[in-house]
Amino acid sequence: xxxxxxxxxxxxxxxxxxxxxxxxxxxxxxxxxxxxxxxxxxxxxxxxxxxxxxxxxxxxxxxxxxxxxxxxxxxxxxxxxxxxxxxxxxxxxxxxxxxxxxxxxxxxxxxxxxxxxxxxxxxxxxxxxxxxxxxxxxxxxxxxxxxxxxxxxxxxxxxxxxxxxxxxxxxxxxxxxxxxxxxxxxxxxxxxxxxxxxxxxxxxxxxxxxxxxxxxxxxxxxxxxxxxxxxxxxxxxxxxxxxxxxxxxxxxxxxxxxxxxxxxxxxxxxxxxxxxxxxxxxxxxxxxxxxxxxxxxxxxxxxxxxxxxxxxxxxxxxxxxxxxxxxxxxxxxxxxxxxxxxxx
Amino acid sequence: xxxxxxxxxxxxxxxxxxxxxxxxxxxxxxxxxxxxxxxxxxxxxxxxxxxxxxxxxxxxxxxxxxxxxxxxxxxxxxxxxxxxxxxxxxxxxxxxxxxxxxxxxxxxxxxxxxxxxxxxxxxxxxxxxxxxxxxxxxxxxxxxxxxxxxxxxxxxxxxxxxxxxxxxxxxxxxxxxxxxxxxxxxxxxxxxxxxxxxxxxxxxxxxxxxxxxxxxxxxxxxxxxxxxxxxxxxxxxxxxxxxxxxxxxxxxxxxxxxxxxxxxxxxxxxxxxxxxxxxxxxxxxxxxxxxxxxxxxxxxxxxxxxxxxxxxxxxxxxxxxxxxxxxxxxxxxxxxxxxxxxxx
Ligand SMILES: CC(C)[C@H](C(=O)O)[C@@H](O)C(=O)O
Ligand SMILES: CC(C)[C@H](C(=O)O)[C@@H](O)C(=O)O
Numbered sequence: 001x002x003x004x005x006x007x008x009x010x011x012x013x014x015x016x017x018x019x020x021x022x023x024x025x026x027x028x029x030x031x032x033x034x035x036x037x038x039x040x041x042x043x044x045x046x047x048x049x050x051x052x053x054x055x056x057x058x059x060x061x062x063x064x065x066x067x068x069x070x071x072x073x074x075x076x077x078x079x080x081x082x083x084x085x086x087x088x089x090x091x092x093x094x095x096x097x098x099x100x101x102x103x104x105x106x107x108x109x110x111x112x113x114x115x116x117x118x119x120x121x122x123x124x125x126x127x128x129x130x131x132x133x134x135x136x137x138x139x140x141x142x143x144x145x146x147x148x149x150x151x152x153x154x155x156x157x158x159x160x161x162x163x164x165x166x167x168x169x170x171x172x173x174x175x176x177x178x179x180x181x182x183x184x185x186x187x188x189x190x191x192x193x194x195x196x197x198x199x200x201x202x203x204x205x206x207x208x209x210x211x212x213x214x215x216x217x218x219x220x221x222x223x224x225x226x227x228x229x230x231x232x233x234x235x236x237x238x239x240x241x242x243x244x245x246x247x248x249x250x251x252x253x254x255x256x257x258x259x260x261x262x263x264x265x266x267x268x269x270x271x272x273x274x275x276x277x278x279x280x281x282x283x284x285x286x287x288x289x290x291x292x293x294x295x296x297x298x299x300x301x302x303x304x305x306x307x308x309x310x311x312x313x314x315x316x317x318x319x320x321x322x323x324x325x326x327x328x329x330x331x332x333x334x335x336x337x338x339x340x341x342x343x344x
Numbered sequence: 345x346x347x348x349x350x351x352x353x354x355x356x357x358x359x360x361x362x363x364x365x366x367x368x369x370x371x372x373x374x375x376x377x378x379x380x381x382x383x384x385x386x387x388x389x390x391x392x393x394x395x396x397x398x399x400x401x402x403x404x405x406x407x408x409x410x411x412x413x414x415x416x417x418x419x420x421x422x423x424x425x426x427x428x429x430x431x432x433x434x435x436x437x438x439x440x441x442x443x444x445x446x447x448x449x450x451x452x453x454x455x456x457x458x459x460x461x462x463x464x465x466x467x468x469x470x471x472x473x474x475x476x477x478x479x480x481x482x483x484x485x486x487x488x489x490x491x492x493x494x495x496x497x498x499x500x501x502x503x504x505x506x507x508x509x510x511x512x513x514x515x516x517x518x519x520x521x522x523x524x525x526x527x528x529x530x531x532x533x534x535x536x537x538x539x540x541x542x543x544x545x546x547x548x549x550x551x552x553x554x555x556x557x558x559x560x561x562x563x564x565x566x567x568x569x570x571x572x573x574x575x576x577x578x579x580x581x582x583x584x585x586x587x588x589x590x591x592x593x594x595x596x597x598x599x600x601x602x603x604x605x606x607x608x609x610x611x612x613x614x615x616x617x618x619x620x621x622x623x624x625x626x627x628x629x630x631x632x633x634x635x636x637x638x639x640x641x642x643x644x645x646x647x648x649x650x651x652x653x654x655x656x657x658x659x660x661x662x663x664x665x666x667x668x669x670x671x672x673x674x675x676x677x678x679x680x681x682x683x684x685x686x687x688x
Contacts, residue, residue, distance in 0.1 A: 083616035086526075110564050112456045131475070131496060136529040146500035148529035152475060156490035179577070181421035182430075185480040185492040212584035219563055220454050221590040233523070237581060240556035244563040 002031040002298065005062040007039045009084075011272025012282035012330075013068025019334025020066065020287035026341050027303045031268040034058055041072030041080060050084050056091055057222055063296050065265040068287060071272035081271070086134070092263045094256035095158065096165050097125035097235060098293070099269065101222075101242035101252065104285075105315040108247030108324060111222075119245045121220035124166040126237020127256055128151045130186075132232045153302050154186035156193060156232070161198040166229035167260050173205035177214045177230035177238065186231070215241060243269055250283030250323045251311075255297065264297050266290040280329040283321040285311055288337055310340035346375040346642065348642075349406040351383045355616025355676075356529045356626035357412025363678025364410065364631035367654075370685050371639055371647040378402055385416030385424060394428050400435055408638050409609040412631060415616035425615070426618070430478070433471050438600035439502065441469035441511050441579060443613065445566075445586035445596065448629075449659040452591030452668060457568075463566035463589045468510040469579020471600055473497045474530075476576045493627055498530035498575070500537060507541040509603050510573035517549035521558045521574035521582065530575070559585060594627030594667045595655075597634040599641065608641050610634040624673040627665040629655055632681055654684035 006021065008014035015038070023034065036055055044050040050070070054109045059065045063087075071081045088094065100122045103109055107116035133149035166174050176194050180187025198206050209217065211234045217224060218238065228238060243252035252269035268286025276282055292307035320326030320338040328336070350365065352358035358381070365377065378400055388394040395630045403409050409432075432438065444466045447453055453461035479495035510518050524531025542550050553561065555578045561568060562582065566589045569612050569659070572582060588595035596613035612630025620626055636651035663680040664670030672680070 078528055082525050110460075110478075111458055112454055116454075119671065132526045134528075135493075136496075138529050144500055146533060148498045148533040149479075150496040150498075150527045150529050150531075151478075152494040152496055154492045154494075156488055179475075179643070181426050182476045182580075183494045183577075184422055184478075185482050187422075187483065187494075189490060189492040212580045215559070215581050216584040216588040216593065219585055220592070233527075233577075234581075236523070236526075236556045237578075239561050240560040241462070241563055244560040248564070250559065298602075300357050 002029065003062040004031050004033050004294070005059040005069040006033050006035045008035070008037050008063065009039065009068040009272060010041045010065060010247070011069055011274045011277035012270075013070065013272055015277070015280070015282045015330050016268060016284040016287035017066070017068040017296070019284040019330060019337065020291050022334055022338055023288050023307060023341065024291050024294070026338055027220040027300065027307070029295060029300055029303065031063070031296060031298075033061060035211050039084070040070070040073055044075060044080050050080065051087050056087070058093065059088070060263070061077060064297055066290060066294060067265060069268065069270060069272040071274070073274045077087040086132070088265055089256055092129065092265065093258050093261065094263060094265055095126065095128045095162055096257040096259060097127040098169070098255040098257055099123040099239040099242070100253065101246040103246050104251060104312045108251070108315065110244065116221045116223055119242060121222060121225040121242060122169060122227050123235050123239040123242055124162060124169070124227055124229040125239060126158060126162040126231050129155060130159045130232030139329070140248040149268060152183065152186055154189045156189060159190050159193040160197070163193055163229055166227050167197060167201045167204055168259070170204050170227045172226040173207065174227045175207045175209060175214070175225060175230055175233055177209050177211050177228055179211050190231070212239070214238060218245065239269065248323060249286065250321065251285045251289065253286050253293055255290070255293045257297070264294070266294045280331065281322050282330045283323050284333050286329050306341055310337045313340045346373065347406040348375050348377050348638070349403045349409040350377050350379045351409065351411040352379070352381050353383065353412040353414040353616060354385045354416050355413055355618050355621035356614075357414065359621070359624070359626045359674050360612060360628040360631035361410070361412040363628040363681065364635050366678055366682055367632050367651060367685065368635050368638070371644065371651070373639060373642060373644055373647065375407070375642070378406060383428070384414070385419055388419060388424050388665060390603055394424065395431050400431075403432070404436065404607070405496055408641055411609060411611040413612065413616040415615060415618070417538070417618045427501060430476070432609055433600055436609065437472065437602050437605065438609055439470065439472045439506055440599075440601040440603060440609060441471040442513070442599040442601055443467040443469060443583040443586070443596065445583070445590040447590050448595060448656045452549065452659065453593070454588065460565045460567055463586060465566060465569040465586060466507060466513060466571050467579050467583040467586055468513070468571055468573040469583060470502060470506040470575050473499060473502045476574030496527065496530055496577070498533045500533060503534050503537040504541070507537055507573055508570050511541060511545045511548055512603070513546050514571045516570040517551065518571045518573055519551045519553060519558070519569060521553050521555050521572055521578055523555050525554060534575070555582070558582060562586060562589065583613065592667060593630065595629045595633065597630050597637055598614060599634070599637045601641070608638070610638045624675065625666050628669050628672045628674050628677050650685060654681045657684045
């Protein structure tokens with residue numbers, strides 16, 4: 001039987017996971033859930049570890065994992081949030097961070113020109129190396145001569161595999177984003193792997209942009225893009241930008257994937273949002289759309305599309321949480337989506 | 345006598361420098377220009393160096409420098425463009441890249457919500473270290489085990505001085521942008537220098553954002569920002585984003601400054617744009633507004649404001665180049681600005 005590990009996490013995490021699990025249930029995928037609700041800030045504060053080896057084993061032996069959000073005002077983002085997310089990404093070698101951005105309704109776009117609003121692109125972010133490699137250090141700390149370095153790591157294996165994935169999901173085109181003119185060593189490695197990948201996929205339209213230009217183009221005409229493939233840092237930044245162009249973090253879903261082993265972790269892009277936790281106003285779409293990505297991962301494309309249609313219908317009807325201009329609660333939005341899903 | 349070194353450069357560089365120099369002349373700053381029109385791609389192709397020690401001496405002995413653009417399709421961006429810009433930035437230790445973004449007319453905003461269009465912020469980008477340090481290398485190149493690294497360098501001296509500058513130009517607030525949760529070593533150094541800078545300026549409103557969140561916020565409500573201070577890489581990306589929100593690269597001006605020695609280089613943010621070079625359609629506002637920054641640097645605030653008013657008037661009248669929706673040529677726009685400047 002298919003098992004899905006579920007980590008509700010902190011803050012609004014458990015609040016958005018609840019309707020997401022209802023949706024998962026309604027899809028009738030015949031999956032059982034293995035809920036790890038102790039993976040959270042309280043556990044970390046009590047024991048010093050949020051994610052034990054045993055937790056990782058449970059996640060590893062599942063077909064997929066679904067995470068709400070981690071983060072707590074009592075804890076530093078570095079030690080805790082980053083700890084949990086990085087451990088999951090690195091331990092499971094989830095080398096692809098797949099972040100689609102699609103405009104569910106014209107109303108949600110921040111852009112003025114109607115012809116440029118319909119963003120429908122995917123950021124394929126390298127998820128295990130780059131500037132988030134964790135390599136680096138400091139010296140003369142606390143003196144006026146203090147120096148700190150962080151290493152932006154690129155490996156041929158790491159770059160080739162994420163480029164290959166990007167081509168595998170392209171519908172129209174793949175755009176490589178880097179800063180090879182200024183960040184030369186990794187830049188050149190990416191460029192060489194890119195030339196090889198382009199040669200392997202002669203029928204896919206390709207382009208290349210420096211990251212500064214990519215940010216500018218996205219902000220003015222995101223409809224020009226299909227798949228954007230880039231490193232960990234630029235993918236982090238550009239995927240928040242595309243989320244903004246698609247209606248905000250409330251609607252942004254993501255998948256952390258290892259397409260070779262099949263390991264996968266799905267999560268809304270938003271954090272634990274302690275400022276609104278407990279108010280019942282968190283937008284569950286990010287989590288619900290993460291369930292759509294999960295269904296797709298399990299080969300259930302029709303079910304995934306049904307979830308997306310249900311979300312689009314809820315948005316079109318204005319049956320949404322306050323961040324999208326509505327007045328419904330998290331639970332109410334969940335009910336709307338379920339009702340839409342059950343419509344024949 | 346005040347001397348201004350002028351490097352027209354390549355492509356549209358000389359085309360936008362011409363009206364910019366007319367504006368400079370009209371301001372009556374009593375400055376003489378020292379034009380280095382051999383600093384360009386042809387020279388590089390012939391001699392292998394675009395910028396000699398003698399050129400640097402001429403620039404160094406000037407009160408300020410004005411650059412059009414460098415870049416040529418026959419040359420790699422890495423070796424040539426980056427070569428010229430980095431040499432200037434590093435040799436003159438121009439540690440601040442000052443990039444204001446102001447909406448000259450409501451019409452130029454790509455944003456839908458009228459209340460959020462009036463961007464008027466400055467990116468203060470660290471300009472001599474960070475990920476563009478040039479440190480790094482590769483090993484096992486050409487094999488499947490290839491690894492490349494680029495070093496993101498932060499020094500206490502480098503970070504403190506750019507933070508100090510950011511506070512010195514704040515009108516309302518300063519926002520630090522970093523990714524201290526994931527890029528830890530430099531992140532912590534920036535955070536410590538930031539705490540000290542904040543303590544030194546108790547009357548300035550301050551905030552902190554991770555770079556992904558900053559991109560998202562800028563794209564939805566840029567009016568929330570005054571001064572954003574950040575590292576070389578994030579400043580590069582975010583300043584193209586703010587340029588997009590202010591009407592595009594055509595209107596973006598910048599100053600590379602060393603506030604201690606007084607050395608300064610002014611340049612439009614756009615490149616040499618080989619695709620439109622020679623068509624007479626290049627937008628001269630980036631270069632003209634760089635002259636405004638230059639005038640300000642020389643203590644001529646009134647003249648700087650006059651240039652900005654003239655540009656705003658030209659934009660309001662729709663007397664602009666095609667990139668801004670007009671039909672005037674580079675030269676014609678230059679004439680419009682001059683006429684506006686001479687209006688009593
Ligand atoms: C919390 C942070 C370290 C994380 C990241 O950048 O990897 C988050 O921003 C994300 O995008 O998943
Ligand atoms: C050409 C490039 C190296 C340069 C930079 O990023 O420094 C440019 O993009 C800029 O922003 O001035």
